Amino acid sequence: MDKKEFVLKAVADKKDLIVEVSDKIFDYAETGFHEFKTAKLYEDVLKKEGFQVEMGVGGMPTAFKATYGTEKPVIGFLAEYDALPELSQEGGCTMRKKAEGENPDGHGCGHNLLGAGAMAAALAVKAYLEEHPEAGSVVLFGCPSEEKGDGKAIMAREGIFDGVDAVFTWHPGDKNEIWSESTLANVSVFFNFKGVTSHAAAAPELGRSALDAAELMSVGVNYLREHIISDARIHYAYRDVGGIAPNVVQGHSRVHYFIRAPKSWQVKEIYRRVVDVAEGAAKMTGTEMTYELYAGLSDYIPNHVLSEVLHESMEEIGAPAYDEADFALASRFFHETATLEELEAKRASLRKLFGADHLDEIEARPLHTRISPLVWTGKVQAGSTDVGDASYVIPTAMCTTATATLGTAAHTWQMTAHGNTEIAHKAMLNAGEAIALAALKTMESPEILKKAHDEWLAETNGIYECPIPKEIGPRLED
Secondary structure, eight states: OOHHHHHHHHHHHTHHHHHHHHHHHHHHOOBTTOOHHHHHHHHHHHHHTTOEEEESGGGOTTOEEEEEOSSSOEEEEEEEOOBBTTOOOOTTOSSOOOOSSSOOOBOTTOHHHHHHHHHHHHHHHHHHHHHOGGGOEEEEEEEOOTTTTOHHHHHHHTTTTTTOOEEEEEEEESSOEEOOSBOOEEEEEEEEEEOBOOBTTTOGGGOBOHHHHHHHHHHHHHHHGGGSOTTOEEEEEEEEOSOSOTTBOOOEEEEEEEEEESSHHHHHHHHHHHHHHHHHHHHHHTOEEEEEEEEEEOOOOOOHHHHHHHHHHHHHHOSOOOOHHHHHHHHHHHHHSSOHHHHHHHHHHHHHHHOSTTHHHHHHSOSOOSOOOOOOOOOBOSSOOTHHHHHHHSOEEEEEEEOSOTTOOSSSHHHHHHTTSHHHHHHHHHHHHHHHHHHHHHHTOHHHHHHHHHHHHHHHTTOOOOSSOTTOOOOOOO
8 A cells, every 4th residue: 555545544544533623622612822621632532542642841731742653753743723712603604603602712713623634644644653663753743822823932942843853734724735935923012001190181281191102102103114124014902091081191001013024033123113112102101111022923934845745745635525515515605705895806816816717617616626736936925823933943844725615714704614514624634634645755755854954954044043032931811
């Protein structure tokens, strides 16, 4: 039996278990660093399957490292499993409808599928190692709190990935393709202003407005945007405005900033300038300013060598095999969950991807049924992922598979709604098969491993500077 057939059989043998784990985590829907039931489920399942499981790695209660084998090379898979706030949704439902129960949160980024698909790959490689123990070892890393942006950064900082030769992972999406573009590095920072309360009409001269300070900071940062690189992004949200009474000079305020750029060193430079703006706002208003780094992550460096192996494996495995019921449900999601404006935007995107000639056919069956060509554009995606921190310490490759209807955006109730459907299950298992096959090919090829390592070394010089200082651990609040 060749490696492809072995992987297909190994995943098929564990299909019911993998789907059960994914669906349970879909129901748990636990947000970052609160994935206690989820982590316990993985611990129990992986121990039963013969892995050595270490819980609480990196000082994070819901992180784990599950290992099988003692030989080199060591191939790793990354499992994520945190949900998003306020995105609870009944699975398979094309109308906005919260899932039963009191939990308001939901898997709007498909991480229930991501973790279970990575587990599928680990189980398949473990089955291979049972027959070929000399081939190497496999590690499944349980990575909490991707959405807060710091789980893997802390794991990398604490050396949890040390000794691993290559990593493969995947992400739910609406297409089957290699994640070939880098992503933005990011830091998450809170700025706090402390002022003096006073009667806003009778004694305004005695007040020092913390709200004014926050607003002046926002004005200053808005002017700063013109003088930073065009690929950078600065976002903010007011977390505390000092109260609700207009006739009181607000004595406290708190603003949450994200600062993103293509490289971590660029983020650090912009971060320094944003702090300068905050200090200026405090001086202008006579308030006190403090700031605290909440989280941070590095840009993703896709390893070309491993990505090519993964793309080859995706083509060998093929795209997910959807049936007519899947296409019918996808058509409902495509047409029933969007406004007319959103529908036109989806159609424009499809025309760009597939051309206008087959638009009607694709709309009727809006699932991605092919493997996209591997293209190195050199572009930077607008989002961020802490897989970047893994890629700075280990050669890393990542793909997506079509767990959702074409045009479905992440971090939406529509994405949550796909999360326990047959569409999602099939694409999840397909991803597990592809990254497992890529792992076996890499494990048994010293040439691939050397080329991947040489490329990684050329990209990073073997240097990783964690964006989260050593004294900052996992944040359970905010």
